[in-house]
Amino acid sequence: MKSFLQYLKVIWQIFRKDFQVEWRGKQGVPVMLVFSLLVVFLFNFALQLSPTLQASLTAGLLWVSLAFASTLGLNRSISLERESNALDGLLLVPVDRSAVFFGKALSNFTFTTLVALALLPVLSLFYQQNLFHLPLVLVIVLGVGAYTGLGTLLSALSIQSRTRDVLLPILLYPLALPILIAAVEASRGILAGQPLGDLKSWIFLLLAANILFSAAGLMFFETILEE
């Protein structure tokens, strides 16, 4: 029990440290936010869609912006640990190393969710659609959780590579496709006013992806990081 508490404390401390570094440097969330807003602006002005088409595209646009922004955040998260080899410092801590995975995944999840929440009013304004639905927030939480879980795992895989900035999106986007499809379909259904019962297969898929990537982090993170 004592060691489990220590495990949880390590997760919390890694999250807290990431927040502290972000607060001090402001190099992660603001960049992610600006980038996702730019994607929204560019699509809005480039496509000049009719209101009917806009409504059907909102969910897709939300998730494309989030996926791109989150990948930037994941890259920033890796470079933070690469800088001065700080990751070694985390690996020296006397707890199971999956705690490092959960700590990093929790920070990545929180930063991307913050960006998503900031994006909702902007998308509502540009695409004239109310995005403030509780079920949509639930889908965002599940989708971002699965995406950042997978991203954290893959960022650990690419950390030793010289081409990690390019390697991460190349690995991440194809593997994250099922998550993005499920998230877009569930979001689109919610925005179209479909009952949640009709969307449960997509929501369960997102839930399963969260469980799967958490389990993968628990089992493989240490092996991935040890050279």
Add this chain to the structure above:
Amino acid sequence: MTMSTKSLDSAPQLVIRDLVKRYHFQPVLNQLSLTLTDGDFCILVGANGAGKTTLLRILATLVRPNQGEILLGGRSLTQSPALRREIGYIGHQPMFYNDLTALENLHHYARLYAYPHPAELVRDAVQSVGLTPHQHKPVRTFSRGMQQRLSIARALLHHPHYLFFDEPYTGLDTEAAQILDAQLQYLHQPGRIILLAAHQPGRLLRMASHIAWLQDGKISHHIPAASIPEVPALQAYLQEGA
């Protein structure tokens, strides 16, 4: 200097048996064995690329060996993550977050090691390496010497019994090197084992109790520092590097 050692169930002893590490099928360490006992301060020498860093990273559990066994105080290092509490490691890089201050970085590590009252511990650690006037500055503003001193404070924060240093003098100015000398002399005491890798050990030989020569992936000689003249090849190697 306020750092102390905490009590240990048994006297520290490091046993490395038949360690093998290959990178891309090339053996870096090949059936390496070495035993260090309580109070040893051993300098690990060897040419560039001999595998000194690999050995220390394996001992710090940062790299997994292909074969072999490492025992700390009779317990297998690979079996128990909790044994990492006994290890202090200083590598080539300082392992800090550059945007955080010296105090914030050490607080982070103290919390990771679950100290109930980290403030006092961190304050003492910063003081012990003479960085109190700079404790509120971001690490990014520190010189190499100051970062190395802070690394020592980090590595000693949890009072480890096994200390592994990888070329700690690299990039240090004279003043920082003297501070490190003093710290090593202080740390060299019963209840602790120090293994320090150095390409050119120089004056360290006066402080160390033993020297181990890493050649062809093995420890070819492991002798008391006072016995170096008895091994002409080693003496010649050390003079060559000096």
